Amino acid sequence: MAAQSIEQFAASIRVPVDRLLRQLQEAGVGVRAAGDSITDDEKAALLGHLRRAHGAEASETSPTPRKITLTRQVVSELRQPAVARRPGPGAAPAVAANKVTVVTRKRRTYVKREDQERVGEETAAESDTVTPVEQPAPESELIVQAPEPVVEPAPVAEPEQPAVAQATSAAEAPPRRTTEPQPAARPQPQAPRQAPGKPPARGAQPAPRRDEPGRGAGKQRKKGGRDERGGFGDDAQGRLRSRSRPGAHRGAGAGAGRHQFERPQGAITREVEVPASITVAELASRMSVKAAEVIKCLMRMGQMATINQALDQDTAMLVVEEMGHTAAVAAPQSPESLLTELAPTGEGTARAPIVTVMGHVDHGKTTLLDYIRKSQVAAGEAGAITQHIGAYHVTTPRGAVTFLDTPGHAAFSAMRARGAALTDIVILVVAADDGVMPQTIEAVQHAKAAGVPLVVAVNKMDKPDAEPDRVKQELIQHDVIAEDFGGEVQFVPVSAKTGAGIDALLEAVLLQAEVMELKAVTEGPAVGVVVEAKLDRGRGPVATVLVQAGTLRRGDMVLAGGEFGRARVLLDEHAQPLLEAGPSRPVEVLGLSGVPNVGDVFNVVEDERKAREIALFRQQAAREASLSRREAVPGGDIFSQLRAAQIKSLNVIIKADVQGSAEAIASSLLGLATDEVTVRVVASGVGGITETDVNLALSTGALLVGFNVRADATARKLLKETGVEVRYHSIIYEVIDEVKRALGGLLEPEIRETILGLAEVREVFHSAKFGAVAGCIVSDGVVRRRCPIRVLRGNVVIYEGELESLRRHKDDVPEVRAGTECGIAVKQYNDVQVGDQIECFERTSVERTL
Numbered sequence: 001m002a003a004q005s006i007e008q009f010a011a012s013i014r015v016p017v018d019r020l021l022r023q024l025q026e027a028g029v030g031v032r033a034a035g036d037s038i039t040d041d042e043k044a045a046l047l048g049h050l051r052r053a054h055g056a057e058a059s060e061t062s063p064t065p066r067k068i069t070l071t072r073q074v075v076s077e078l079r080q081p082a083v084a085r086r087p088g089p090g091a092a093p094a095v096a097a098n099k100v101t102v103v104t105r106k107r108r109t110y111v112k113r114e115d116q117e118r119v120g121e122e123t124a125a126e127s128d129t130v131t132p133v134e135q136p137a138p139e140s141e142l143i144v145q146a147p148e149p150v151v152e153p154a155p156v157a158e159p160e161q162p163a164v165a166q167a168t169s170a171a172e173a174p175p176r177r178t179t180e181p182q183p184a185a186r187p188q189p190q191a192p193r194q195a196p197g198k199p200p201a202r203g204a205q206p207a208p209r210r211d212e213p214g215r216g217a218g219k220q221r222k223k224g225g226r227d228e229r230g231g232f233g234d235d236a237q238g239r240l241r242s243r244s245r246p247g248a249h250r251g252a253g254a255g256a257g258r259h260q261f262e263r264p265q266g267a268i269t270r271e272v273e274v275p276a277s278i279t280v281a282e283l284a285s286r287m288s289v290k291a292a293e294v295i296k297c298l299m300r301m302g303q304m305a306t307i308n309q310a311l312d313q314d315t316a317m318l319v320v321e322e323m324g325h326t327a328a329v330a331a332p333q334s335p336e337s338l339l340t341e342l343a344p345t346g347e348g349t350a351r352a353p354i355v356t357v358m359g360h361v362d363h364g365k366t367t368l369l370d371y372i373r374k375s376q377v378a379a380g381e382a383g384a385i386t387q388h389i390g391a392y393h394v395t396t397p398r399g400a401v402t403f404l405d406t407p408g409h410a411a412f413s414a415m416r417a418r419g420a421a422l423t424d425i426v427i428l429v430v431a432a433d434d435g436v437m438p439q440t441i442e443a444v445q446h447a448k449a450a451g452v453p454l455v456v457a458v459n460k461m462d463k464p465d466a467e468p469d470r471v472k473q474e475l476i477q478h479d480v481i482a483e484d485f486g487g488e489v490q491f492v493p494v495s496a497k498t499g500a501g502i503d504a505l506l507e508a509v510l511l512q513a514e515v516m517e518l519k520a521v522t523e524g525p526a527v528g529v530v531v532e533a534k535l536d537r538g539r540g541p542v543a544t545v546l547v548q549a550g551t552l553r554r555g556d557m558v559l560a561g562g563e564f565g566r567a568r569v570l571l572d573e574h575a576q577p578l579l580e581a582g583p584s585r586p587v588e589v590l591g592l593s594g595v596p597n598v599g600d601v602f603n604v605v606e607d608e609r610k611a612r613e614i615a616l617f618r619q620q621a622a623r624e625a626s627l628s629r630r631e632a633v634p635g636g637d638i639f640s641q642l643r644a645a646q647i648k649s650l651n652v653i654i655k656a657d658v659q660g661s662a663e664a665i666a667s668s669l670l671g672l673a674t675d676e677v678t679v680r681v682v683a684s685g686v687g688g689i690t691e692t693d694v695n696l697a698l699s700t701g702a703l704l705v706g707f708n709v710r711a712d713a714t715a716r717k718l719l720k721e722t723g724v725e726v727r728y729h730s731i732i733y734e735v736i737d738e739v740k741r742a743l744g745g746l747l748e749p750e751i752r753e754t755i756l757g758l759a760e761v762r763e764v765f766h767s768a769k770f771g772a773v774a775g776c777i778v779s780d781g782v783v784r785r786r787c788p789i790r791v792l793r794g795n796v797v798i799y800e801g802e803l804e805s806l807r808r809h810k811d812d813v814p815e816v817r818a819g820t821e822c823g824i825a826v827k828q829y830n831d832v833q834v835g836d837q838i839e840c841f842e843r844t845s846v847e848r849t850l
């Protein structure tokens with residue numbers, strides 16, 4: 001090699017000149033200038049120094065190598081049976097000998113023991129002994145090459161890089177030598193693949209170097225190719241390695257001087273977040289316990305559960321606390337939060353009051369509203385009672401008012417409560433001829449609970465027996481005090497029939513609204529409440545919504561409870577199309593995906609995607625809640641389960657024209673439950689009776705109730721075929737009576753006892769055939785042979801049984817009437833005495849009704 005200057009040498013090995021000069025000085029070569037030339041001996045001296053300094057072995061300057069890797073390669077050949085090709089006519093058969101070359105390479109590494117111990121600790125302890133260290137498994141690889149033999153150059157253990165350059169690199173970075181893959185960061189020299197996050201390398205074989213010549217590099221590429229195609233190479237390697245992995249792990253752990261897993265010394269208390277509904281399995285997983293533990297805990301609490309059973313939040317939290325953890329209510333991770341920013345904000349402007357008309361049945365609510373609206377709603381109602389909530393916006397000369405017409409029947413209690421919560425003012429209609437009645441009081445309570453002011457309309461003033469002062473006095477007891485009695489409530493005498501006083505009533509309402517300064521934001525996406533919903537045969541789902549803030553426009557994307565859709569059509573109370581509806585405006589919306597529930601909040605959302613996401617989330621939440629409710633009944637405590645098993649239930653499916661009626665009927669029917677019988681509403685919905693309803697009724701043995709709806713053609717056919725019972729009604733009382741009668745049929749009949757007669761024992765004889773025979777005289781009624789008897793002594797029953805014989809003058813007789821003597825033998829009873837009484841009675845079963 002030509003003489004090289006220090007500067008050139010530094011450039012060739014890519015180290016700064018001054019650093020090279022310093023290292024040369026440390027190696028004893030002596031300080032010289034950058035321009036001086038450096039000899040090969042000096043380079044060798046520098047290399048030796050650097051190897052010593054960095055613990056390198058296998059150098060000519062280090063007589064005791066610290067690690068030796070032996071690689072052995074065995075090449076063998078396999079001959080596959082010759083394949084005889086079909087010879088051509090007259091040709092000799094050609095034989096192709098398939099020769100497969102198998103190259104097996106084995107590698108075994110020996111490391112000084114103290115070097116192994118030193119890994120990770122950096123404590124140098126020199127030792128002269130070389131001890132073979134057992135490797136996890138001799139590294140071997142099998143390369144099969146076919147069909148022709150491959151001339152395999154021996155793998156090159158040492159790189160071709162100049163020794164000095166390598167030594168210099170070693171001084172700068174952790175050594176990456178083929179024979180010594182032992183950087184401190186690696187837990188074991190033989191297992192560089194253990195480095196986290198790195199793709200596993202092939203055994204202890206160091207990573208192939210780019211400059212590695214010949215077959216080694218080619219083979220590596222080949223392996224890489226296999227990996228890319230389907231990971232075969234890695235997988236096969238992984239299986240090979242998996243046998244040695246535990247050892248390698250332990251080695252790594254020991255090498256690092258610490259355990260990866262520490263056994264907990266005491267119980268771990270976890271904070272467990274519990275959502276509204278959670279399965280037993282999920283709860284167990286959150287507490288890091290087995291599901292069986294949770295089931296056991298539930299059993300201790302008196303509840304039987306299965307691993308997939310959904311628990312409600314309260315039960316789940318109890319289980320968590322019971323098992324020694326801390327329960328926390330999980331924040332609902334719902335897309336509902338997306339809605340928060342949708343609420344319209346800004347300065348509110350005056351809006352029309354929302355007024356609910358409440359009162360006892362037939363006190364004239366609908367007639368009053370009818371007069372105000374100048375329409376004939378009352379005339380069109382079946383049974384002449386209002387059966388679903390209606391919302392009407394009326395413009396009077398004194399201003400606009402939105403009316404919610406709520407039914408007065410007790411069945412609609414829930415609906416009325418909802419009306420009071422929505423409303424600004426309640427008009428309490430009390431018939432002057434009838435006075436305060438139960439539902440008048442209920443209406444007062446609802447209004448008070450909702451903090452809504454009352455205006456009392458004393459109706460039917462045209463009737464001769466009208467007593468308005470009586471109404472005022474009766475209402476004082478319920479804390480509703482008229483202005484002229486020193487209170488704050490306006491009482492307006494009216495006649496819904498003649499229209500007298502209606503103007504004054506509206507004035508009173510608008511005055512009250514003025515005092516309340518009702519305001520709402522008109523700009524922005526609309527927010528409101530669904531006040532009625534139904535499935536219309538021609539128009540699909542129709543929801544009556546009351547806008548509370550913002551403006552609902554035609555074409556808006558509306559989200560109502562678990563349903564959504566574009567508001568294709570907006571209609572007012574006169575079925576006239578609207579382009580938009582502002583606050584306090586009731587409007588019918590067409591275009592929803594389904595029938596929402598009455599009372600659901602509706603929002604206008606930006607796009608369909610968001611609406612769909614929230615709607616699906618709500619549907620899922622509703623399903624889960626209903627599931628956990630349904631499971632809560634049989635899953636309750638064992639005693640109540642046993643009790644429940646004895647209660648007979650009548651299954652009912654309700655189909656109604658509007659959601660409010662279906663809901664009201666369901667709640668009324670559920671209210672019929674007693675200790676012995678109950679109603680189970682299998683399903684309730686809006687729309688005509690379909691094939692699905694009939695099939696459901698068939699499978700559950702339910703009674704189908706159609707309220708203002710009929711079965712379609714397919715369902716009718718199926719009804720005929722299956723004999724499923726269906727009842728059509730348009731008056732709610734009739735539905736209740738019908739179901740009451742059916743429930744009565746489920747009641748066990750009552751067993752009534754009737755005393756038929758009494759006989760007094762005058763003498764006792766002994767007969768060989770019957771034992772003691774009582775000689776009696778029938779003092780009252782009749783004694784019949786086939787009826788049960790009781791023996792009374794001193795008016796106390798001492799025996800109950802049957803007659804064995806009833807005789808008169810030695811003749812068996814069927815009955816003996818009062819004043820007649822007879823002989824009575826009691827079956828299996830011989831203790832009869834003179835003075836006893838024998839009572840004859842009969843049991844009859846009586847049908848019961850609810």
Ligand SMILES: Nc1nc2c(ncn2[C@@H]2O[C@H](COP(=O)(O)OP(=O)(O)OP(=O)(O)O)[C@@H](O)[C@H]2O)c(=O)[nH]1
Nearest residue numbers: 361362363364365366367385386408460495496497
């Ligand atoms: N004489 C007289 N009859 C009235 C008056 N208001 C209502 N009525 C009658 O009272 C009956 C009941 O009236 P509705 O308006 O249906 O009573 P309601 O309170 O709406 O009844 P529900 O819908 O069942 O809650 C009807 O026959 C009306 O004609 C009135 O001011 N004077």
